Structure formats: C-alpha cells, structure tokens
Amino acid sequence: MAQHGCRENLRRQGELKVSAQSSSYRSNQGVASDLADWSGSDLLEGYARKKTSPVEVTKAVIARIEACESQLQALYAFDPEAALKAAKASEQRWMRGEMLPLDGIPATIKENIATKGTPVPLGTAARPLIPATEDAPPAARLREDGVVILAKTTMPDYGMLSSGLSSFHPLSRNPWDVSKNPGGSSAGAGAAAAAGYGPFHIGTDIGGSIRLPAGWCGVFGLKPSFGRIPIDPAYYGRVAGPMTRTVRDAALMMRSLTRPDMRDAMSLPFQDLPWLDLDIDIKRLKVGVMMEAGIGIALDPEVRACIEATVKAFAEAGAIIEEVPAFVTREMLDGLDDFWRQRAWMDIGALNEENRALVLPYIREWAEGGMSLTGAEVYAGMNQMMVMRNAAIAATKDFDFVLSPVSPVVAYEAELASPIHDPDEPFEHIGYTVAFNMSDQPAASVNAGFTKAGLPIGLQIIGRRYDDVGVMRMSAAWEAMRGEQKAWPKF
Template sequence: MTAPSVSHPAHSGKAADPADWTAADLLDGYARRQISPVEVVEAVIARIDAYEPKLQALYAFDPDGALRDARASEDRWMRGAALPLDGIPGTIKENIATRGTPVPLGTAARPLVPAPADAPPAARLREDGVVILAKTTMPDYGMLSSGLSSFHPLARNPWDLSKNPGGSSAGAGAAAAAGYGPFHVGTDIGGSIRLPAAWCGVFGLKPSFGRVPIDPPYYGRVAGPMTRTVHDAALMMRSLVRPDVRDTMSLPFQDLPWLDLDIDIRGLRIGVMMEAGVGIALDPEVRACVERAARLFAEAGAEIVAIEPFVTREMLDGLDDFWRQRAWMDIGALSEDQRARVLPYILKWAEGGKSLTGAQVYSGMNQMLAMRQAAVEATKDVDFMLSPVAPVVAYQAELASPIHDPEEPFEHIGYTVAFNMSDQPAASVNAGFTASGLPIGLQIVGRRFDDVGVMRLAHAWEGMRGEQRDWPKL
C-alpha cells in the first residue's frame, strides 16, 4: 500500500495529511489499498510528537504498541480479513480502563495499579480493530470542566493554547480537534463530553443512559464518542453499543441504524431553550450563534417552539451537595499524605460534604429525580431541543471552572446536567466561532432513547451551518 497523492484541504474530501482523514475515508482508503494503517498511525504519531508538548492531552502514549497493532491491521486488510474498524487510530479517556494501564482518575492521590482488563468501551473498539494510541487526560476524579489535574500536566485547547479544552474529557476534546486520530471516547455525568466538544469545536455525543455499556456504572454517567464528524461518531456507536454483562444498568441491546443519518427537517417540532434558568449569564456571541441555528432550522421547514428554563437553584445546589458528599466519601477515606496530593480546589470542594446531614444528602440526591422529571416534561411536546452547550466559551487554561470558586462549582452546567438525569441523548456540534476564533457549541437534545435521531439532526446541521474554519495547526 502506498499513500495517495491528495491535496484537498481539511473539511473538503480527504485531507493532505493522513492524520486528518476521517475514519470513513480511512476505511475507504484501506479497502482500495491507497494507504495502509501503518502509514496512518505513523502520521498520527508524528502529529502527536509535534503537538503534544504544547497540548498535553495524552496519558500512557504507546507508539510502539500502536505500530505493532497497525502492522497486524495491515496484514488483515491484505488477507481480506479486516475487522469493522480495522486500523483506525483512537484514544480512550483515562478513567475507562485499558488492560495493563493504571487508572489514576486524574488525581495524584490514587495508587498506580495496572488495570486487569479493558472496560467495555475499550474492549468493543479493540475487538473491531481500532488502534489505541493512548489514554487522554482528565481532572481529579472527573469533577471539573477543565484540564486541571494534580496528576496529569495541564491540558490546553488547540484553538488557543491560553484557553481550557473543557472537561472532564479534557484530553479527548483537545486530541480530537488536534487530529490525534479520528476516534476518541469520553465520559459524561453532567456535561463532560459536551463541554469539551463545544469548546474544542468537535462533535460529542452523550448517549442515552445505558446505551453504551460502561464499568463501573453510576447514576447519569455515560461513555460516548468525540470526533470531528457525526458520521465518524456513528461508526463508533455501532461498536460501542454491543452488550457487556459488567454494566448492570445498561439498556437492552438494539441493532439501531447508526449510519442512516438522513432526516427530513420539514415538519419537525424543535424547541429552543436560550436560558438555562440558573448560573452564569449567557454570552452574547453564544446567544447569537444558537439563534442563527434556530433560524436556519426554521428556514429548512422546522417549527420552532420556545422552551422555558426548568433547572432551578434548588436542583443545582442539591446535586452539588450530593456530589460533594460522594467525593468526600472517597477523599475523606485517604490518609493525610494522600489527601495532600489531591488538587486543592477539589479538596476544598469535597470538604464541603463533611458536615452535611443525612437529610441534606438525601434531599440532594432527590434533586436528580426532580431534574429528570422537569427535563422530560419540558421537552415532551417537541421532537428535539436546541440550546447552548455552555453559557460561555473556553476560559483560561489554569482555572478549574469559569468562576474558579469551589463554592460555586457548577454555574456553567445548567444547560447540560439535567439530560444526564433524564436519560435523554444530547450532543454538542460546532455552531460557529467567536470574533476571536473560539468555537461555540450547539446542544441538540432528543427524546429519551432517540440517539439516532439526535445524530441525524446533528448531521443535518453539519450540512446547514456553512463553511468551517480549518482545524488548528500548532
């Protein structure tokens, strides 16, 4: 196999650098013997070598292992025995176990014990031939919308290295935007896929709760794809949704038409929620971008309906109480020396859970149910809902949150968190850019379990939004 001669710019056919090819183009190129998995993995490794000193998005980068797997993939393609995703480079978020690699959960407080087996998302992708190059970085315990960590180096946003990539799937968002291969897996319990996807200008799907098996499972927590295109995410979902008995909260497996991305917008009833109801005020540039998206959907034949905000201060503060107490159960059990290694912001935040009464914690947990009921009620009369992903764009890299105050930790997740609790699929897809060149995310929310519908509407938006900026070069 030899590399084809290509000169198409990014976002228009096959890119000049194989590191920027979509997964769909790579599979086509492998099948036609235009390019080999080894050449592609070498190109991605070269990209990582050039960018990673500035981005710091990766953990446990294993170029030798990736090249070994790429050679095995090349052999399968040559023998006509290729697997469904054979030879596609990708990364896995650090908190999703991969066999033989420790799982620090972003914190220096945890012992580094090699994981005995792949967790379900890693296992499914590896079974289908994906070449896993590395894990991606995350903040302490996954509890920040930030790349700030006591264990990993500070991750940065490839669109502006002074800015944050978001979190907690921080490294995954940065890696997807930077072209560290087409496939990246993140996790999301309150916005941790959608926020970095929005702030890094990529597509991120928070699937319906239970759609993608994970281990360990937890209320509201999901794993999902982070990619440059909706179609590449659909390719991943075909593999990620296969069942795994380790997830005791998973949905029954359905063989859904992930690659059937066509949708007729005419007659769709689309809700638009411009205000979150709580938290940081909406930035005017974000507002204008989402309003433009709503206008374009209306021009395409959709009926646009205003949706009032439904997340309340009681809901957000109650969830904060519950999550603080949950965090303190882990951090409070550590020795003094171990606690001293936790990111100070996270330690201070978690200490707020020490004095909570059982009644306060129970009341806080009940706010997850209140969010669930409110989200389903607010969206029951529409096919889909549009909103901002976050009220602001990417903020300074060194900050733990846009406000950077552990007493106000979740003022930026009002648009995202309720849909973790309601089981509804929700995606972030790039809607445009600020005047300074920072990406703005559009959130698309579907009815419970309509993951395919969300991806179809996001795919339609990709064709409607107009010309995109070239991917950042560092």
C-alpha cells in the same frame, strides 16, 4: 480553508432532506492531504482501495502527536510502539481480506475507561498506580473491532471539573488557543480530537463532560442515552460516548460501542440501530429552543447570537420552532452539588492525610463541603436530582428535538478550574447540560460557529429518551447546513 464566522456558516440548503453520507472532513480538493486528518470513513475506504495503510496512518498520527503534544498535553500512557504493532497486525488483516469493522483506525480512550495493563489514576495524584486487569467495555469493543489504541487522554481529579486542571496530569490546553482550557472532564479527548490525534476518541459524561469539551474544542460529542453504551463501573447519570470531528465517525463508533456487556447491570437491552442512516427530513419537525438555562452564568452575547442564528437556519429549513422555558432551579443545582460533594468526600475523606494532601486543592476544598452534611441533607440533594429529571422530561416531551447552547460561555483560561473558579459555586456553567444526564436523554454537542476571537461555540441537540439515532441525524443535518468550517488548528 477560509475562516468563517457563525452567521457566515449559515448558508441555507436547497433540500429539506439533508444527507450526511459525505460529511467526512475534507479539503476543498477532496480528502485532507495529511493522513492524520482523514476521517474514519475515509480511512476505511482508503484501506479497501489500497490508497494507504494502517501503518502509514498510525505513523502520521504519531507525527502529529509529536508536533503538538508539548503544547497541548492531552495524552496519558502514549505508547507509539504498541500502536505501531497493532497497526501492523491490522495491515496484515487487510491484506488477507480478514479485516475487522473498524480495522486500523487510530483512537484514544479517556483515562478513566480502563485498558488492560494501564493504571487508572482518575486524574489525581492521590490514587495508587495499579495496572487495570482488563479492558472496560468501551475499550474492549473498539479493540475487538480492530481500532489502534494510541493512548489514554487526560482528565481532572476524579472527573469533577470542566477543565484540564489535574494534580496528576500536566495541564491540558485547547488547540484553538493554548491559553484556554479544552473543557472537561474529557479534557484530553476534546483537545486530541480537535488537534487530529486520529479520528476516534471516547469520553465520559455525568454532567456535561463530553459536551462541554466538544463544544469548546469545536468537535462533535454525543452523550448517549443512559445505558446505551455499556460501561464499568456504572453510576447514576454516567455515560461513555464518542468525540470526533464528524458525526459520521461517531456513528461508526456507536455500531461497536453499543454491543452488550454483562458487566454493566444498568445498561439498556441491545438494539441493532441504523447508526449510519443519517438522513432526516427537517420540515415540520417540532423543535424547542432553550435559550435560558434558568440558573448560573448569564449567556454570553456572542454565544446567544450564534445559537439564535442556528435556530433561524432550522426554521428556514422548515422546522416548527417553539420556546422551551427554563426549568433548572437553584434548589435543583444546589441539591445536586450537596450530593456530589458528599460522594466525592467518601473517596477523599477515606484517604490518609498524606494522600489527601495530593488531591487538587480546589477539589479537596469542594469535597470538604460534603463532610458535615447530614444524611437528611444528602438524601434531599439526591431527591433534587430526581426532581431535575422529571422537570427535564416534562419540559421537552412535546418536541421532537430541543436546541440550546452547550455552555453560557466559551473556553476560558487554562489554569482555572471553572469559569468562576470558586469551589463554593462549582456548577454555574452546567445548567444547559446536567439535566439531560439526570433524565437519561441523548444529547450532543456540534460546532455552531466561532467567536470573533476564533473560539468555538457549541450547539446542544437534545432528543427524546432513547432517540440517539435521531440526535445523530439532527447533528448531521446541522453539520451539512452550516457550510465550510474554519481549518483545524495546526502547530
């Protein structure tokens, strides 16, 4: 495919009602020639028409992994033999006409989402490697529906970095430029999706950990409404969500991932939502634009220009555009930092001296900042998270959707823990994302374009609370509007 910059992708569509029913990743001639690049939708169609099989596809994805993984280091517990065994079972079900909803589609699952028999180190060398006794809810739902699980994906220590830097896993890298990091904490998931390690990937997000790697790796990532996808263990603001090359593939995953699981006492009541109905009429939608986060790193000029061009395209399609003033304050972000430091120190401080020394030095130094906090300071920090929640809802309540950058910067050097790489200023890059974890609102990252150097730029689409389907529809609309993308990176 030809390379296109951000503005060149913004070819206005003639129709105001944008259909996403044919939005799977395709070459100019139709379905991608390499089976590893087929979308989940294309695979289900290919299996039904006997044009390919789960075994053929799984072998193609394994070959892709073997070609790329030495450079990307995106995977943990890669088990090609188990994947081929699952693919053969899937193939038999297709032959008998007893196929499951997602039968034979290859997938990866983030390391901190338990899968039976695999240890869950949480990205750190400090934890004992004890095999999980059962699948966590997201893994269980995909396995029940016939997904072929290839591997887990990497994450940084305790999931507390926006990079692939870990004391346990090898350093994960970005497929678009291996000198850069893929983002985090769903680091390996973002890299795996961009590299074509199968169509389906699951990450988790408590401050931007799906959207940041999705944005920096040029893929789609959905942070659903809090509680929409059952998860175990549940925690305030923490969600699991799909990371895919196309919006439609994420919609396929959401049909399975949202089924109820009583292990999550914070989950929403189940709703049978129309996940695959991705049409939306953009005309007259009231769309807010939040170009300034209010705190943190200044917005990169190339990111600003790209997001402004995206906003212009929505305006030309008939959306009513209004500015959303910045609302995240220093007090909010510092309060959140205090609370999360003390939360991390509860885990790290409980370790013996030998194991504590195994924690990534950056994370250990950051967590030690919570050691001397008083109870009043920790409570005040938690209260600022509630203040942030209320401010986010108040700022966005009058809009159908809000658009913003995912991050003020693009992917940075792989060896750094954050763009600033300073544990005293750990969250200066999450001002656009973190508030919508606190407010429970659904928010997605979808590729908006690329820098002159070829690095992806993420567009964040935020919806009203519980309007996950609406966020998916707006994302699919942009996916159709932006036109042909750069070819996925190859190795």
